[in-house]
Amino acid sequence: MKTHAAVLWGRGEDWRIEEIDLDPPKSHEVLVKWAAAGLCHSDEHLRASDMGSAPPAEDAPPRPALFPMVGGHEGGGVVLEVGPDVDSVQPGDHVAASFFPICGRCKMCITGHSNLCDLGAATFAPGQISDGTARYHLGGQDLNVMAKLGTFAEHSVAHEASLVPVDPDVPLGVVALVSCGVTTGWGSAVYRAEVKPGDTVVVVGVGGVGINAVQGAKMVGARNIVAVDPVEFKQKAALDFGATHTAASMEEALPIVTELTRGQMADAVILVPSVMYGHLMSDALTLTGKGGTCVVTGVAPQQQTESSVNLFELAMYQKEIKGVVFGDANPRFDIPNLLALYKNGQLKLDELITRTYRLDQINQGYQDMLDGVNLRGVIAFD
Ligand SMILES: [Zn+2]
Ligand SMILES: [Zn+2]
DSSP: OEEEEEEEOSTTOOOEEEEEEEOOOOTTEEEEEEEEEEOOHHHHHHHTTSSSSOOOOTTSOOOOOOOSEEOOOEEEEEEEEEOTTOOSOOTTOEEEEOSSOOOSOSHHHHTTOGGGOGGGGGTTSSSOTTTSOOSEEETTEEOEEGGGTOOSBSEEEEEGGGEEEEOTTSOHHHHHHHTTHHHHHHHIIIIISOOOTTOEEEEEOOSTTHHHHHHHHHHTTOSEEEEEOSOHHHHHHHHHTTOSEEESSHHHHHHHHHHHTTTOOEEEEEEOOSSOOTTHHHHHHHHEEEEEEEEEOSOOOTTOOOOOOOHHHHHHTTOEEEEOSGGGOOHHHHHHHHHHHHHTTSSOOGGGEEEEEOGGGHHHHHHHHHTTOOSEEEEEOO
16 A cells, blocks of 8 residues: 655655555554654654664675664554454554564563563664564665654554554544653653652653653652753643752752752652763762662663763762663553553643644654754644
8 A cells, every 4th residue: 555654764864755655464463544643752863863773884794774764653543454363453443652562472571571572672673573574665665664663654564562552532642652752751750760759859851751750750759859951841841740849950950959858869860861961970860869769761872882970979879870761661551551540630641742743744843842842742644
């Protein structure tokens, strides 16, 4: 079939809307019609070349091409058709995209960390999960697909391991957000930082992901939640989502946290800047108290290998530094669970969607994200 997709032809280029050829679903594959796709920073990381592997050295052996690639990994849609052997969904089901496919059998899956499923290793590699061949083509050329999903398209053919069935009563725009950004932020606070009632928490960067770390911290009973962001509109929004204090920078947060905790400092610091850099660790660990946890959620350029950490204080104050991906959440449990909390009025999701765009407005949507005018932009399909 023919469908329209936003395709990235190379690093630093604009998204281009193309009419592409999509093959029917093969074994364990599902044809999905997307209703909404979230403009997550990860696709921009890929475009800006700080994710999805560094540009190859000139003498490096050839490797499978990352580009051209259909973008998008946050999505909410409806199953149109299923291929042979599919047993988890049927036509008409509403589904969320799962950035990481879930095999349900590997060590990480069966020990409750399916965000680290072995299938995730090939997230940026071309070809389908099922047999490594391409379902997406343009003018005879195979197209790669972001995270095996490609939600910046009217239709996708995805493996059932990448799709999570959801409650059909929940709006699909909201489903799209929970498929990545919301769960990543919420889980960073609840699961990875293990925020407890009475804790003091600092969230650095309160965009579409960080603001959900604020929500998560509030939900589990944090006493003080300091939202740090240079953008005033995001600081104000953070107060609506449960923050108790705001600051424009970690430097500005220092006296606030010192006073709130009488110098004990924060139980948890969660780093969700738009791009993570090593030098941010120094201020973050100054804000982290004895026995406290510093969680790194933000994505750093892949070449970033140095960071400023006072190793004496790390040991003597018994601080922890933890990386996290997808909030250490399990997509098949946490996506439906967060949507149920939303339905119950316990999680704010509608308020996250600042603007919606048509597919052909995607470059504007990403520019708005970089300009800091959106909590989250969403592409709405017809
Ligand atoms: Zn994402
Ligand atoms: Zn697995």
